[in-house]
Amino acid sequence: MKKVLLINGPNLNMLGVREPGVYGTLSLEAIIQSLNKLAESLSIELACFQSNHEGEIIDQIHAAFGTKDGILMNPGAFTHYSYAIRDALSAVQLPTVEVHISNIHKREEFRHHSVTAPVVIGQICGFGAQSYELGLRALVSHM
Template sequence: MKKVLIMNGPNLNMLGIREPGVYGTVTLQMIKQNLQVKAAELGIDLTFMQSNHEGVIIDTIHAAHAAMDGIVINPGAFTHYSYAIRDALSSVDVPVVEVHLSNIHKREEFRHTSVTAPVVIGQIAGFGPYGYELGLLALNQHLNS
């Protein structure tokens, strides 16, 4: 069974409360529940994590090197400036898909740049919670090819 890590960065624990006009009313727990159903259909074992702390995210990426077949990550605001997370992603031999609930390219100028995108196999943005499922499907396709 393939093992996939679903990682969520800062403020994603506030989904459903934080800016519902931008992020919707779906909670991170709801996203997790939906992904578990899809993962079961695909024969994938999921591990979830969320942290507001850059170092915790980096340590978890490092640990994924020996334990995971792939990562789906929503780095949150770290997307736009965390070269440390970018370097952690590029330091492990694990395929990664980056997801964003909103279309970061249609938002404020500072959100248009992803420093993590160049080291992942692909980026999915703007499809709300469904983006996580798309990310899992894309990662599964990559792992099976």
């Protein structure tokens, strides 16, 4: 059975409360519950992690080396400036799909650039919570 690590970055623990007009009304727990059902149907073991701390996210990426087959990641705001997370993804060389609930390219200028995008196999954004499901399907197809 293939193993995938789902990583959610800063403020994603506040989904359902934080700017529902942008991020929707589903909680992170609800998204994970739905994603777990999809993972089961795809015969994927899904491990889930969320942190507001860059170093903890890097530690999880490092720990995935040799133990996971791929990473599904919503880096949150770290998307736009965390070269440390980018370098961790590059170091472990695991297939990774970057997902975003909102269309980052239609938002504020600073959100248009992803420093992590060059080291992932693809980016899915703008489909709400469904971005996660599309991302998991894409990752599994690639693996």
